[in-house]
Amino acid sequence: NAGVTQTPKFRVLKTGQSMTLLCAQDMNHEYMYWYRQDPGMGLRLIHYSVGEGTTAKGEVPDGYNVSRLKKQNFLLGLESAAPSQTSVYFCASRRDSLYEQYFGPGTRLTVT
Amino acid sequence: SQQGEEDPQALSIQEGENATMNCSYKTSINNLQWYRQNSGRGLVHLILIRSNEREKHSGRLRVTLDTSKKSSSLLITASRAADTASYFCATDTSNTGKLIFGQGTTLQVKP
Numbered sequence: 001n002a003g004v005t006q007t008p009k010f011r012v013l014k015t016g017q018s019m020t021l022l023c024a025q026d027m028n029h030e031y032m033y034w035y036r037q038d039p040g041m042g043l044r045l046i047h048y049s050v051g052e053g054t055t056a057k058g059e060v061p062d063g064y065n066v067s068r069l070k071k072q073n074f075l076l077g078l079e080s081a082a083p084s085q086t087s088v089y090f091c092a093s094r095r096d097s098l099y100e101q102y103f104g105p106g107t108r109l110t111v112t
Numbered sequence: 113s114q115q116g117e118e119d120p121q122a123l124s125i126q127e128g129e130n131a132t133m134n135c136s137y138k139t140s141i142n143n144l145q146w147y148r149q150n151s152g153r154g155l156v157h158l159i160l161i162r163s164n165e166r167e168k169h170s171g172r173l174r175v176t177l178d179t180s181k182k183s184s185s186l187l188i189t190a191s192r193a194a195d196t197a198s199y200f201c202a203t204d205t206s207n208t209g210k211l212i213f214g215q216g217t218t219l220q221v222k223p
Contacts, residue, residue: 004154031209042116042200042213043155050209058210090154097209100145101202103154 001026004104006091012110013081021076021107023091031094032074033058033101034066036087043090049074081111116201116214124220131188133217135201136181142204144177145211146186149198158186158199193223 007022023032030051035043035058045058047066055066063085065077074093078085088108092101119134135144143162147155159175161168161184168175174187188195198218202211 033211035213040215042215045210045212048210059212092155094209097142097204100157100160101147101155101211102157103147105154106152 003027004091004093004102006089006104006107008107009105010108012112013078014112015082017081018077018079019081019109020078021089021091021109023074023076023093023104024072025074025093025102026072027093027095027102028071029093029095029102030071031096031101032068033092033094034064034074034076035090035092036060036085037090037106038087046076046089081109083111085109086111116203116212118199118201118214118217120217121215122218122220124222125191127191127193127221127223129191129221131191131195131219131221133186133199133201133219135184135186135214137184137201137203138182139203139205140179142206144175144184145202145204146173146175146184147200147202147213149200149216151197155200188219191219191221193221195219196221 004025033048034046049068052071091104094101145160146158172189198216200216202213
C-alpha cells in the first residue's frame with residue numbers, strides 16, 4: 001500500500017495563477033483533509049471531507065476550493081494564487097472519527 | 113484559534129534523559145492524539161487517547177490525559193538522537209472528524 005500520496009511535491013506559481021493539488025489514498029478511508037503548515041506553526045485545517053461527494057470548510061478556507069468526486073481522491077484548488085498562500089500543504093486521511101490520521105509527504109508551494 | 117497549546121515550545125536534552133511535553137486545550141474532546149514530524153516530512157501518528165482513558169503506553173511513550181484540567185502530557189523515556197523532531201497534539205472535538213493541532217514542541221536530543 002502506498003498510503004497517502006500527494007502530487008506535486010514542489011511547485012512555484014506566479015501571483016494570479018491557478019493550480020490543483022492532488023491527494024490520493026489507497027486505504028479506503030472515509031475522511032480526508034487538507035492542511036497548511038507555515039514556519040514555526042502547527043497545522044491549520046483548510047477543508048475536509050467526511051465521504052465521497054462531501055466537503056466542508058476548516059479554519060482557513062478562503063482562497064481555496066476542494067472536490068471529492070472519488071473516495072480515494074481529494075483535490076485542493078487555488079483559483080488565483082497569492083503570496084500569502086506560500087506554504088507546505090499536507091493531505092491526510094482517516095478511517096473515521098474514532099481513528100488516527102495518516103499524512104502524505106507534503107507539497108511545498110511558493111507563490112511569487 | 114488553536115484548540116491546543118503546547119508547552120514548552122522547544123526542549124533540548126541529552127540522550128538517555130526523559131522528555132516531557134504538555135498540551136492544554138479549551139473545549140471537551142472525544143480523543144486527543146500525538147503526532148511526530150521529522151524535519152521536512154509529513155506527520156506520523158504516535159498515540160491516540162480517548163476521553164475516558166487516563167493513561168496510555170506505547171514502547172517508550174507514555175501519554176496521560178486529565179479531562180478535568182483539559183490537559184495531556186507526552187513522556188518519552190530514555191530519549192535517543194532519533195527522537196529529535198517536532199511533536200504535536202491534536203484534539204478531536206466533535207463527530208465531524210476535525211482535528212485541531214497545537215503549534216508543537218520542538219525536541220532536540222543531543223548525542
